Amino acid sequence: MNPTETDKTTDKTTQPAAAGTGAVDTKAEDTAVAAPGTSEKTAGTTAETVGDEHDTAVSDDIDADERLDVDDDGRTPRASSGLAASAGAVFAAGLGVVGLSGSWIGRIAAERQTLIGQIKTSQGGSPADQISAIYGDAWHTTALSNGVFALLALIIGLVVLTRPRKSGWVPAVAVAGAALGALGLIVSIGMYFDIILALPSAGS
Template sequence: MNTTPSTATTDDTEEKETADGTAAAPDITKKTGPEEDAVPDGVAPGLTAADVTEMDVAATDAAAEDGREAELEPDPYAEAEAAAAAGAGTGAAAVVAAGLGVVSLSGAWTGRVAAERETLIGQIKTSGGGSAARQISEIYGDAWHSTALVNGLFAVLALLVGVFVLVRPAFGTPTERPQAGWVRSVARAGVALGVLGVLISAGMYFDLFVALPTAAGS
C-alpha cells in the first residue's frame, strides 16, 4: 500500500522546536493577514504608522499651545515690580504736593527775589521825583504783588499735583494695586494747602486782605 508522505506545515503562530527539542516562543512579528504599514521601534504593538503620525501631530499642537499660553501669561514678578514703582511714584508726588503747599503759604526765596527786583525798579522810576502815592505803589505795592504772584504759582502747582495723585487710580489698569492710605492722605493735605495758598495769594494780589497805605493829602 502506497502512502503519500505528508508535509507538515506550520503557520506563524505555531510553536517551533529548537535544536535541543525545547519549544520556542511564537513569532508575533510575522503577520498572517495582508501587509500593514511598518511601525517604528518603541511603539506599542497594534498601532499603525497613521496612528503614530496622528499622535505626533497632536503632541506638536499641544506643545505649540503651551508655548502660546506661556507667552500670554503675565509675569507675576514683573507686575509686582511695576506696581511697586507706580506706588513709589505716587507717594513721591503726594509729598511734593504737600511741600509745594507749605511753600506757597510760607514764601520762597524766588518770591523775595522778585519783590526786591520790583522795589529796585520802583526806586529807579521815582528817583526823579513823584507823588507819595506813586512812590508807595511803585516801591511797595508792586513788590507785594510780585510776592503774592509767586506764592500763588506754588499753590497752583501743589493743587494740580495733589489732584493728579488722587485721580490717578481711575485711569490705571484694573489689576493695579490700590494706593496706600498715607499716599492719599498726604495728597489731600497738598490739595488743601494749595487751595488755601491760592485764596491767600489772590487776596494779597488784589489788595483784598491788606490794602496799600495811603499818603496824607493824597
C-alpha cells in the same frame, strides 16, 4: 420508562440551561467589549474637564496680568510700586507749604521790584506813586510767586488722588497738599488784588 427515554429527557432538560449559560456568557462578553469604549468616553470627559480648568486658569492669569505693569517685552509682569504717587503726594504737600509761607524766589523777585520802583521814583513823584512803585509792585510780585506754587500744589495733589494703587498714607498727604495749595491760592489772590491787605494811602 426505559433508560433511553430518561436520557433523552435529561438531555432536553439540560439544553435550555446550557443555552441560558451561553446567553449569559454572550452578555458578559458584550459588557467586556463595551467596557473599553466606556473607559475611553470617561477619559475623554476627564480630558475635556482638565482642558476647561486649564482655560480658566489661563484666563485668570491674563486678568492678573492686566492688573499688573508689564515690561516692554510683555514677559515680565511686575506690580506697580506706587513710587510716583508717593513722591507726588510729598511734593504737593511741600509746594503747599511754600505757597503759604513764601520762597526765596519770591523774595528775590520782590526785592528786584522794589529796586525798580526806587529807580522810577528817584527823579520825583507823588507819594501815592512811590508807595505803589516801591511797595505795591513788590507785594504783588510776592503774591504772584506764592500763587504759582500754591496752584502747582493743588494740581499735583488732585492728580495723585486720581491715580490707582496708592499706599495708605499717600491719599492723606495728597489731600493735605491739595488743601494747602487751595488755601495758598486764595491768600495769594487776595494779596494780589489788595483784598486782604490794601496798600496804605498817602496823606493829603
